Amino acid sequence: MKNNFYITTPIYYVNDRPHIGHAYTSVACDVLARFNRLCGKHVKFLTGTDEHGQKVEKSAAASGVKPQEFVDKVSQTFRDLADLMNISNDDFIRTTEPRHKKAAQALWQKMQANGHIYLGAYSGWYSVRDEAYYQESELVNGKAPTGAEVEWVEEPSYFFNLSQWGDKLLEFYEKNPNFIMPESRRNEIISFVKGGLKDLSISRTTFSWGIPIPVSQAGDEKHIMYVWLDALTNYLSALGYPDEGAVDYQDFWQNSYSMHMVGKDIIRFHAVYWPAFLMAADLPLPKRIFAHGWWTIEGEKMSKSLGNTVIPADLVAEFGLDQTRWFLMREVPFGNDGNFSRERMVAVINSELANNIGNLAQRTLSMVAKNCGGKVPNADGVEKDELDMSFLYNIYVTEANTPQDIENRYMNCKFNDIMADIVTIASEANNYIDSKAPWKQKKTDERLMNATLYHLLEGIRCIAIMIQPFIPDSAVKILDLLAVPANERGFSHLSYDFALKAGAELPPPEPVFPRFMEKTV
Ligand code: ME8
Numbered sequence: 001m002k003n004n005f006y007i008t009t010p011i012y013y014v015n016d017r018p019h020i021g022h023a024y025t026s027v028a029c030d031v032l033a034r035f036n037r038l039c040g041k042h043v044k045f046l047t048g049t050d051e052h053g054q055k056v057e058k059s060a061a062a063s064g065v066k067p068q069e070f071v072d073k074v075s076q077t078f079r080d081l082a083d084l085m086n087i088s089n090d091d092f093i094r095t096t097e098p099r100h101k102k103a104a105q106a107l108w109q110k111m112q113a114n115g116h117i118y119l120g121a122y123s124g125w126y127s128v129r130d131e132a133y134y135q136e137s138e139l140v141n142g143k144a145p146t147g148a149e150v151e152w153v154e155e156p157s158y159f160f161n162l163s164q165w166g167d168k169l170l171e172f173y174e175k176n177p178n179f180i181m182p183e184s185r186r187n188e189i190i191s192f193v194k195g196g197l198k199d200l201s202i203s204r205t206t207f208s209w210g211i212p213i214p215v216s217q218a219g220d221e222k223h224i225m226y227v228w229l230d231a232l233t234n235y236l237s238a239l240g241y242p243d244e245g246a247v248d249y250q251d252f253w254q255n256s257y258s259m260h261m262v263g264k265d266i267i268r269f270h271a272v273y274w275p276a277f278l279m280a281a282d283l284p285l286p287k288r289i290f291a292h293g294w295w296t297i298e299g300e301k302m303s304k305s306l307g308n309t310v311i312p313a314d315l316v317a318e319f320g321l322d323q324t325r326w327f328l329m330r331e332v333p334f335g336n337d338g339n340f341s342r343e344r345m346v347a348v349i350n351s352e353l354a355n356n357i358g359n360l361a362q363r364t365l366s367m368v369a370k371n372c373g374g375k376v377p378n379a380d381g382v383e384k385d386e387l388d389m390s391f392l393y394n395i396y397v398t399e400a401n402t403p404q405d406i407e408n409r410y411m412n413c414k415f416n417d418i419m420a421d422i423v424t425i426a427s428e429a430n431n432y433i434d435s436k437a438p439w440k441q442k443k444t445d446e447r448l449m450n451a452t453l454y455h456l457l458e459g460i461r462c463i464a465i466m467i468q469p470f471i472p473d474s475a476v477k478i479l480d481l482l483a484v485p486a487n488e489r490g491f492s493h494l495s496y497d498f499a500l501k502a503g504a505e506l507p508p509p510e511p512v513f514p515r516f517m518e519k520t521v
Pocket of ligand 1: 020021050232233265302
């Protein structure tokens, strides 16, 4: 249990072109997946695409192609996004795959066999954009609270008895205070559930692009599954469900720390509907739902009509992959809303990556190349002064910064704090060079210069290990420049026990983070 970690992104609708909102969630999950792997855990990281429903059917019709052809094409653009952003997902689920249809139908059957599904008729408001039902009282000026258009729907429908699950959900939230994070979302969900839940319509009959419900009586052939019941099941279908003996199901659902990362827009589906469906099917619940905030662009809502969508490929082409990943995770505390500004992006990547971490590596490695014959210098025999001691104390895992502290901060998604601390260590290392002035020590006592450079290389080694979840390619580049063995790059190697060996040959130094210069016309 302790060693299995399951992390999922939402499965993205294939009606839209991938933008930084999608990249954001996927990179955040990637950070957690990579961190846990670097701690030696057994990780499964799932992403994918949500391909059914009226919204997708309409988008396909608007493009003049058959839905299947349409979803095949758009799903690929999300796979490309994962490649582009260096996302280390272990699987990519599509809801049009047979393994998923089988799982969704099996979940339905289980809920039905347990007596939680009944046939009725739905009449009420539906928003195709949100793929959600709204009560009359929720509408604002005739629109959904999200601003989406709603339409009146009347059709035969199967219902899930959601109204029966309110107390059980509240009890579960109470017993598992970290199930919904951050706290503000947890409070929002608790008050929503306390307000009373209505039974949920879970089948549609007025269009056909979806998974047919299992037929148990005449007339069922007309019903397709509500797209959210279909979509949420993806988290199980990728694990081999309904085969509860499947290795992945056992490792990552039955016996794992499982976490769904979502945007705040879809917290209700994940924190209310999904646990209720699972309880109704006697299945275990995930351990955590983390809802992050929303990005605006230069202060405006990102939208097709405003034409201000930020495309990840454009950012990567202009600023670089790791620069983009760094900025996305660094700019706002995870959970809060954020604003994307080009000016901020340039400022952050220049000050933190180029001028700080990059400069530290470049200065140190070129001094080592020039003055130590390109080998790790020897610090032995030089007594450490106070400056050395406080510098070294900060870079290693210590009683003030234990592996458990580090893990807690990651699992609570404190990404920008973690990154701020790394930046502080790099700044301190740059100050340490300036205070020690190894170029002066060279003239007075070379042994002192060697010791300073050795400590700096150790600082860079630890920083490079720590940045791996966020900017893996650059981290590898630095670790390679330090000739750190491939099996000594985990979080357990952040200690003096794995320090660089004096005399080890280093490759010629190379800059890691170029400074970004605006092109002048
Ligand atoms: O909701 N800022 O898919 P979707 C931050 N298919 N994150 C954003 C964002 C923004 N401006 N825009 C999008 C769906 N996102 C369903 C999910 S899961 C079983 C089914 C991210 O394509 C954020 O993670 O609309 C949000 O929750 C998700 O994309 C919505 O993706």
